[in-house]
Amino acid sequence: MRSFFRWCEQRKLLRTEPTWGIRLKLPKSDGHHTWSEDEIAAFEAHHAVGSKARLALALGLFTAQRRGDVVKIGRQHIRDGVLAVRQQKTGASLAIPIHPELAAIIAATPAVGHLTLLTTKSGRSYSACVFSEQFCAWCDAAGLPQQCVFHGLRKAAARRLAEAVCTAHEIAALTGHASLREIERYTRAADQASMARRAMAKTAAREQSGMESVKPDANKVSNPLKKLINV
Numbered sequence: 407m408r409s410f411f412r413w414c415e416q417r418k419l420l421r422t423e424p425t426w427g428i429r430l431k432l433p434k435s436d437g438h439h440t441w442s443e444d445e446i447a448a449f450e451a452h453h454a455v456g457s458k459a460r461l462a463l464a465l466g467l468f469t470a471q472r473r474g475d476v477v478k479i480g481r482q483h484i485r486d487g488v489l490a491v492r493q494q495k496t497g498a499s500l501a502i503p504i505h506p507e508l509a510a511i512i513a514a515t516p517a518v519g520h521l522t523l524l525t526t527k528s529g530r531s532y533s534a535c536v537f538s539e540q541f542c543a544w545c546d547a548a549g550l551p552q553q554c555v556f557h558g559l560r561k562a563a564a565r566r567l568a569e570a571v572c573t574a575h576e577i578a579a580l581t582g583h584a585s586l587r588e589i590e591r592y593t594r595a596a597d598q599a600s601m602a603r604r605a606m607a608k609t610a611a612r613e614q615s616g617m618e619s620v621k622p623d624a625n626k627v628s629n630p631l632k633k634l635i636n637v
Contacts, residue, residue, distance in 0.1 A: 437591070439553035441562040452548035456514045459544040462524055462537075466559030467566075468508040470581045473541075473556050477532040480521045481512075491582075498582045561592050568593035569601060 407425060414420045446467070453459035465476045474494045483490050487509070489502040504512075512523065522531045532540070541556045560581065567577045574589045583589050 438555055438557040438561060440565055440592075440594075441554060441558045445550055445554055446562065448550060449545065449548045449554075453544060455511055456516070458515070458524060459541075459547075461511055461515045462541055462544070462556070463559065464508045464511045465523070466556055467563050468505040469502055470560050470563035470567075472560060473537055474534040476556075477522060477524055477534060477537050479523050481517070481523065482521065484512075493582050496582055496584065498584070500580070500582050502580060564589065564592040565596045568596035571601075571604065 408423075411420060411423050411425055415423045446463070449463055450460065453463070462476070465471070465479060469476065469479070469489060469491070471479075471491060471493070472495060475491055478494075479489065479491070484504060487504050489504055491500045491502060492498070493500065515523070518525055518529055520529060520531065524532055524537065526532060526536070526540075538556060542552075545552075545554045564577055564581055567580065574586045577589050577593065578584075578586065581589070581592070583592070
C-alpha cells in the first residue's frame with residue numbers, strides 16, 4: 407500500500423502520503439524451509455528413479471541451484487562430468503561437477519530429445535512458476551507438508567555441505583552466493599549435534615597428539631628422572 411500511495415502522490419492524486427511515518431516491525435524469518443533428511447527420504451520413497459519428479463529432486467539437491475536455473479538445464483550443458491550454469495539472478499557462471507547419484511538418475515530418466523532435462527507433459531520446457539506448481543503437486547503426492555518447496559532443496563544442499571565440513575567459500579562455489587552472510591543463513595539448519603561431535607573429536611585428537619609429542623624418552627633423561635617416568 408505504501409508503494410501505491412507514493413505512486414498516487416507523484417501523480418498528484420493524493421495531497422499527502424497516508425503511510426508516512428508509519429514503521430512496521432518486520433517478522434524475523436530464515437526464509438524457505440530447509441528440507442530434512444526424513445523429508446528427502448519420503449519424497450524418494452514415493453517417486454522412483456526414472457521419474458521426472460525424482461530427477462527434479464536430484465537436480466535441486468546436487469546442483470543447489472534456483473528453480474529458474476534448474477528448468478533450463480539440459481544434457482548439452484554437461485561436458486566431461488561438469489555442468490555449466492549461468493545463474494539468471496546473479497549472472498554468475500558456475501562449473502559444477504556432476505554428483506554420481508545425479509548422473510545415474512539423469513541416465514535412468516527417459517530422454518525426450520528436448521533441450522531441457524525437465525519437460526511438461528506436452529514436452530515443453532517449464533517456466534519457473536509452472537514448475538513450482540508441478541513440484542508442489544509432487545510433494546503433495548509424497549505426503550510432505552506445504553512448507554516443502556523446491557527452494558528448500560537449495561538450502562538442504564548447503565546444509566549437507568556444511569555437515570560435510572565444507573568451508574563457506576567451498577559452499578559458495580557451488581551455490582553461487584556472493585555474500586558469505588547468505589551462506590551462514592542457508593546453513594543454520596546444519597546438524598549441530600553431529601558437527602559438535604566432530605569438532606570435539608578433532609580437539610581430542612589434537613590434544614592426544616600433542617601429549618604424545620612431548621612425552622619424554624627414558625633413554626635421554628637423567629637417572630633420577632627415570633624413576634619418575636616409571637611411576
